[in-house]
Amino acid sequence: MGEHRGTRGDLFDPLFGAARSGEAVSDRAFVAALLEVEAALAVAAAECGVIPADQAPVIASTARSLGEDIDLAALGTAAIAGGNPVIPLVRLLRDRCAAAGIPASSVHTGATSQDITDTALMLLAGRAGRIVVADARAAAEAAAGLARTHRDTLMVARTLGQQALPSTFGLLATTWFTTLDAAADRLETVLTGLTVQFGGAAGTLAALYPRGTAVADTLADELGLARHPIPWHTDRTPIAELACALGVLAGAVSKPATDVVAMSAIELGEVTEGTPGGSSAMPHKQNPVAAITARAAARRVPGLVSTVLSSMDHEFMRAAGGWHAEWETITDLLRLTGGAAHRLADSLRGLRVHPEALRHNLDRTGGLLLAERVTLALAEHTDDARAIVTAAATSGKPLADDETIAAYLSPEQLRELLDPANYLGHAGELVDRALSGRNIAPTGHSPSTPSTGGPR
CATH class of the missing domain: 1.20.200.10 (Fumarase/aspartase (Central domain))
Known part of the structure; x- marks a missing residue:
């Protein structure tokens, strides 16, 4: 068995994509960060004249070595008394620093x-x-x-x-x-x-x-x-x-x-x-x-x-x-x-x-999703345009086959009105603008899609 990494996600982190982010916030990473702060505090205290300058490198190196071999389970148990792991961690760090002649007062100074x-x-x-x-x-x-x-x-x-x-x-x-x-x-x-x-x-x-x-x-x-x-x-x-x-x-x-x-x-x-x-x-x-x-x-x-x-x-x-x-x-x-x-x-x-498949699903309604466009064109010929198109849309027949609509619009007009490629508004322009905003220039357009075809 490999060494436990001190995460709460050894089983599920890979499945849910957190192998890297989980490792970065593992229990061991957290303790290492706590010790990193303690080491940096010693350096800052030395630079500001709070502790002797020669003590900071010793405290920093001791903190690093402690992070490499600390018993996480024991630290967790020791944290119960004070309600956080810093208290027993500082105790361990002070004990190790004492062996190197560093007084306890120089570790965790003012913190x-x-x-x-x-x-x-x-x-x-x-x-x-x-x-x-x-x-x-x-x-x-x-x-x-x-x-x-x-x-x-x-x-x-x-x-x-x-x-x-x-x-x-x-x-x-x-x-x-x-x-x-x-x-x-x-x-x-x-x-x-x-x-x-x-x-x-x-x-x-x-x-x-x-x-x-x-x-x-x-x-x-x-x-x-x-x-x-x-x-x-x-x-x-x-x-x-x-x-x-x-x-x-x-x-x-x-x-x-x-x-x-x-x-x-x-x-x-x-x-x-x-x-x-x-x-x-x-x-x-x-x-x-x-x-x-x-x-x-x-x-x-x-x-x-x-x-x-x-x-x-x-x-x-x-x-x-x-x-x-x-x-x-x-x-x-x-x-x-x-x-x-x-x-x-x-x-x-x-x-x-x-x-x-995208085109097949687009064509499934027999042109009904273009009812708005047909209504606008029909309104140029009759005030009953909306009612006519609504009735046609609920009849179950394709709009192109509706006799009332055909009385006002020619087959050629209907074909043009019912072509979805002709009613995309600013879609392409919006794509281009967004890509341009990322400093990625459009590199050409995809070939036209077939007008028929079943789903994959």
Whole structure:
């Protein structure tokens, strides 16, 4: 058996796409980040003259070695007494540093457990969050490629579950990548602004006065985090903004994943994943597993966002429970959103689009989805245009065969009016504009699709 990695997702992280994001927020990664903050605090304290300069390298190297061989289970058990793992972790670090001649007062100088935990969580969020963004960008890039290739591939637009008007697959894929791009941009902005959290026992930095603010700023610089003007012990907007950005991205992932699942149904047959999944009981099944698992991971995210938002009411200078509720919630948000984005990228990169099935479904109503256009043309000849077309649409016959309509419009006019390719509005232009906004120029249009053909 391999060494346990200290995650809560060894079984399911690969399935739900969170192998990388899950590893980045694993228990071992969390402890390593806590020790990284302790090491950086020693460096900052030395630079600001709080501890002797020669002690910082020893504390930093000791923290690194402790992270490599720490017993996570024992640390977790030891955390019960104080309510967080920093307390026993600092005890272990001080014991090891003492063996090297470093006094306990030089370790964890001027800090409280929340300073170390919050700042470590920001480090984890930055690292895992960039994996999430990269996977979201990969999914958006795949969707943009589909939009470019299928700019003019006809399909039916569906509203409220019903056929509405002609559209193109390219325009549908455009909604996918523009939504993903916007959500990834928002998350990236939040990640860029992640800040240090350092305020001492009660947010006053009293133990480090008059060097407290200098230590806080130096700590931020040492860790590559943004400086923050004051400690945010009980101002949880930085955590909430991160959670909300992850929630929006998970929602952006859900849209294309939901479309892929629906369009993969045998009754539609409009798309298939490149490597569909099978069934343990039914040999014929070709399940869009990547899109399915993307949806599954994303569906768990809104509840976690709600947990973060409902935990913002931190009382006084440190919350009793609200703070503790954030730790696993944020790491789970990063795991799940990252997994959802990763699985969607898998789905879209290999997605096969079937123009003949798209056209077959477009033609299923016998031209009824162009009733709006026929009504507009007929209105030039009679005030009863809407009533005539409504009656024809409910007769069960194709509009082209309706005698009342034919009394006003010639067969040639009807053929032109009932050609879905002639009623696409700005669809192609909208695809081009969106692709241009990504600095991806359209590389040509797909060939025209056949007018007939059954679903695949």
